[in-house]
Amino acid sequence: MRKRDFTKDFAEGLDSVEDTVSNERLSGKGALSRKRTVSGTNSEDGQETGFEVALDVDSLNTRSGRVLSVHGLNSFVKTDDGQIYECTVRGVLKSLATDLQHVVVAGDFATIELDPKSSGENQAVIVRVDHRRNQISRTSRKKQQIIVANVDLVFIVTSAGEPGLKPNLIDRFLVSAEKSEIQPVIVINKVDLVHVDDLQPVAGVWSQLGYPVIMTSTITGQGVDRIRKLVRGRDCVVTGQSGVGKTSMLNAIEPGLALKVSTVSAENQKGRHTTTAARLIPLTPEEGELPQKSVGHLVDTPGIRSFQLWDVIPEEVGGYFPDIRPFINTCKFPNCTHTHEDQCSVKWAVADGKIDARRYESYCQMRENDEYF
Ligand SMILES: Nc1nc2c(ncn2[C@@H]2O[C@H](COP(=O)(O)OP(=O)(O)O)[C@@H](O)[C@H]2O)c(=O)[nH]1
Ligand SMILES: [Mg+2]
Ligand SMILES: [Zn+2]
Numbered sequence: 001m002r003k004r005d006f007t008k009d010f011a012e013g014l015d016s017v018e019d020t021v022s023n024e025r026l027s028g029k030g031a032l033s034r035k036r037t038v039s040g041t042n043s044e045d046g047q048e049t050g051f052e053v054a055l056d057v058d059s060l061n062t063r064s065g066r067v068l069s070v071h072g073l074n075s076f077v078k079t080d081d082g083q084i085y086e087c088t089v090r091g092v093l094k095s096l097a098t099d100l101q102h103v104v105v106a107g108d109f110a111t112i113e114l115d116p117k118s119s120g121e122n123q124a125v126i127v128r129v130d131h132r133r134n135q136i137s138r139t140s141r142k143k144q145q146i147i148v149a150n151v152d153l154v155f156i157v158t159s160a161g162e163p164g165l166k167p168n169l170i171d172r173f174l175v176s177a178e179k180s181e182i183q184p185v186i187v188i189n190k191v192d193l194v195h196v197d198d199l200q201p202v203a204g205v206w207s208q209l210g211y212p213v214i215m216t217s218t219i220t221g222q223g224v225d226r227i228r229k230l231v232r233g234r235d236c237v238v239t240g241q242s243g244v245g246k247t248s249m250l251n252a253i254e255p256g257l258a259l260k261v262s263t264v265s266a267e268n269q270k271g272r273h274t275t276t277a278a279r280l281i282p283l284t285p286e287e288g289e290l291p292q293k294s295v296g297h298l299v300d301t302p303g304i305r306s307f308q309l310w311d312v313i314p315e316e317v318g319g320y321f322p323d324i325r326p327f328i329n330t331c332k333f334p335n336c337t338h339t340h341e342d343q344c345s346v347k348w349a350v351a352d353g354k355i356d357a358r359r360y361e362s363y364c365q366m367r368e369n370d371e372y373f
Contacts, residue, residue, distance in 0.1 A: 061116055062127065066294070067108040069279040075104050075126060077112050078282070085124040087112050093126065104129055106278040107149040107235065107299070134181040136237070136278075136301065148237070148278040148299055153230065154182045157240035157249065160215075161193035166241070167202050171321075171362040173239060174211060178320040179312050182237070185212045185230065189245040192217040205356045209322050218248040228253050235280060237299045250298070254283060261300050277302065317366050318346070323355050324363055339364050 065079035075087045089103050090113075104110065104126055111128035132149040139145065156173040158165055170186060177184035186206055188199060196215060203213045216223030230236075231253055238246050250258040260281050280297035289295055312320065318328045318338060324346055328336075332343035341347075349355045 061114045062111050063114065063124075064109065064111050066280065066297075067104055067106055067110055067126075068282075068297075069106050069277065070104055071277070075110075077110055077124065077126065078280075079112070083122065085112055085114070085122045087124045087126045089126045093129065102146045105132075105135070105146045105149050106280055107135075107151060108132065109150065136180045136182065147301055148280075150235065151180075151182050151237055151299055152234035154180075154184050154237040154239060155187050155227070156184055157187045157189055157238060157244050157246050159190040159193075159244040160188050160199060161190050163241065163243055165199070165202065167358060168362040168365055169241065170206075171359065172366060174206075175312055175317060175320040175366065178322075179316070185214060187214050187216055187223075187227065187240075187249070189216045189218065189249065191215045191222060192219050202358065205359060216245075216249070218245055218252045221252070224249070224252045231283065231296055231298070232286075233294065233296045235297045235299055237301060239301075257281070257283070257298060261298060314367050317363060321359065321363055323359055324349075327355070337367055339367055 063079040063081075063083075063085075065077040065085070068076045068078050068084070070076075073088060075089070077085050077087050079085065087110075093103050109130040110126045111130075112124040113127045114124045132146075134151060135146045135149040136151065137144050137146045154173075154177050156170055156177070158170055165188065174184055174186075186203075188203065191199070199215065203215075206213050214223050214226055216227060218224065227249065238250070240246055247258045247262075250261060278299060278301045280299055282297050283295045285295045314337075318324045324338070327345040327349045328338065330345040331338065331341065333341055336344050336346075338344050338346035346355065346360070350357055350360045
């Protein structure tokens with residue numbers, strides 16, 4: 001099981017954002033340094049993470065870019081200079097993918113080769129797909145389906161009132177984020193409807209676990225600036241129950257963004273891959289921002305809006321609770337579910353106050369309620 005420290009990564013990420021922006025402007029080496037970070041790394045957990053192929057490619061005609069969306073055999077790739085190319089996949093890549101369902105998925109960093117004869121028509125071929133840093137996937141008809149790769153943040157949006165806060169639901173989203181290895185940020189919206197002090201006990205438990213919690217109101221504007229800053233330069237998924245204010249938040253971050261998302265979703269509905277087709281929607285560059293630099297994307301995932309766990313089996317759940325995980329290997333029974341067994345270290349930790357009772361209840365609900373699996 002992974003041991004990544006989200007909080008640390010997150011804090012470091014935050015510190016470096018501003019620096020990265022100014023360095024890239026000065027030296028113009030953004031594309032180069034990104035390439036260095038994504039290539040040459042290997043999957044630590046043995047999961048499918050894309051592949052790299054050294055091909056005999058003419059570097060004059062190749063560009064690095066980002067896969068915005070995949071439609072059957074065609075993908076739309078945005079290159080570092082802001083151009084969008086419609087791409088097919090080179091045959092050798094396809095043949096490598098016999099065991100893997102996805103040669104190319106939305107969010108992949110890819111190298112494309114332009115056809116010099118048809119230049120200007122924005123047609124190209126994907127010749128290389130970089131190692132995937134993380135991915136959101138689920139199992140469909142016994143096959144793993146990758147919905148999107150290389151996502152920086154998942155905003156778990158919830159509301160303090162109308163509808164009221166559902167902590168156990170947030171815990172479920174957190175488990176999904178842990179499974180996908182994507183940094184979650186809990187957004188408690190509509191704080192104008194309550195006394196913020198009332199939210200502290202439950203929010204404090206998440207904060208102590210290292211999950212950032214941001215209180216917002218799209219009506220008073222509280223917290224909206226923090227969200228806007230976090231989104232810039234990153235690729236973010238927004239998830240949460242309906243009615244909590246996701247659309248309002250998108251509009252607050254960038255007027256017109258919610259409209260872009262809904263237009264794209266409507267297009268997806270018409271396509272063949274209705275349930276899972278994901279898209280990266282580029283944020284609009286702000287004044288002074290270079291258009292070719294990645295200003296970040298909003299990741300629209302129409303298929304995973306509902307509050308289902310993505311591909312987490314009951315036995316795995318404890319491992320994705322950072323507060324429960326340290327205790328799960330010292331129970332009397334090796335197959336302890338930590339729900340009804342005697343001599344269970346997890347239950348002792350709850351009794352000792354080392355695990356928050358509400359979080360434990362949430363865990364039990366996830367193990368017992370198989371509607372979520
Ligand atoms: N009081 C209050 N209402 C809000 C806030 N944000 C959104 N709403 C309202 O909540 C309802 C649902 O918002 P919407 O953005 O459509 O939620 P979505 O379903 O998550 O996209 C709308 O009536 C909004 O006006 C907020 O911060 N405070
Ligand atoms: Mg909405
Ligand atoms: Zn146990």
